[in-house]
Amino acid sequence: MDRKTHWEQVYSTRKPHEVGWYQAYPEIPLHLIASTGITKNEAIIDVGGGASNLVDALLENGYRDVTVLDLSAAALEATQARLGATASQVKWLVADVTCFTPPQPYQVWHDRAVFHFLTDASDRQRYLEAARAALPPGGHLIMATFALDGPPQCSGLDVVRYSPESLRQEVGDGFALAESFGGLHITPSQGKQSYTFCRFIRKK
Ligand SMILES: C[S@@+](CC[C@H](N)C(=O)[O-])C[C@H]1O[C@@H](n2cnc3c(N)ncnc32)[C@H](O)[C@@H]1O
Structure with a gap:
């Protein structure tokens, strides 16, 4: 099954709060985005945002230029339905x-649990080309992946697990690591998943 079909199927058969990566309140993503110090008018893209309620929280916090990108149209439709009329304030891709x-251009590229699905080096290279094209010098690349002691799969798909150092090496010389830490995500079925969080800054 190709990845588009996989993700369309996930979001067509499960409600947003039923998936393992669901979080009621995106506290760490919001913390990392606040750490960038961007103004409320600067552009943020949530890459692979799915049905996450990060977009709701960003709008509530006053961010005015928010884009959500996802492979799955069903995921974005679920988010749009939840937001109602407010959905028109967001750019959807x-x-x-x-x-x-x-x-x-975007000042913040946010990715929670997307990059780790890219098990082919060529896909990771193309992802990072897009991130470099999107982010001007000083722009922020925020990534959350499964940590080295996290699960080897997510949504039934193999993932690559990262430490802050291995993610820094993967992201390459175009970015400087500004902050990193580990954290536990508790799934709706009370499982524990260990994550690596990194914020990088695009170099000149
Ligand atoms: C584990 S979910 C995480 C969703 C969201 N970031 C969150 O934290 O709730 C992974 C998301 O990435 C999306 N995705 C997977 N591969 C993708 C790709 N190559 N391009 C864009 N989105 C992708 C999926 O559709 C799904 O919504």
Whole structure:
């Protein structure tokens, strides 16, 4: 099954709060985005945002230029339905991040649990090309992946697990690591998943 079919099936058969990566309140993503110090008018893209309620929280916090990109149209439709009329304040992109040409610059690229699905080096390379094209110098690349002691799979798909150091090496010389830490995600079925969180800054 190709990845688009996989993710469309996930979001067509499960409610947003039933998936393992569901979080009621995106506390760590919000903390990392606040750490960037961007103004409320600067652009943020949530890559592979799915049905996450990060977009709701960003709008509630006053961010005015928010884009959500996902491979799954069903995921974005679920998010749009939840937001109701507010959905019109957001830019929506159904796209595969590994063949994505950013339509505008972003000051923050946020990815929670997307990059770790890229098990092919060529896909990771194309993802990072898109991130470099999207982020001007000083822009922030925020990534959350499963940690080295996290699960080897997510949503039934193999993942690559990272430490802050291995993620720094993967992201490459175009970015400087600004902060990193580990954290536990508790799934809706009370499982524990160990994550690595990193914030990188695009170098000149
Ligand atoms: C584990 S979920 C995480 C969703 C969201 N970031 C969150 O924290 O709730 C992974 C998401 O990445 C999306 N995705 C997977 N591969 C992708 C790709 N190549 N391009 C864009 N989105 C992708 C999936 O559709 C799914 O919504």
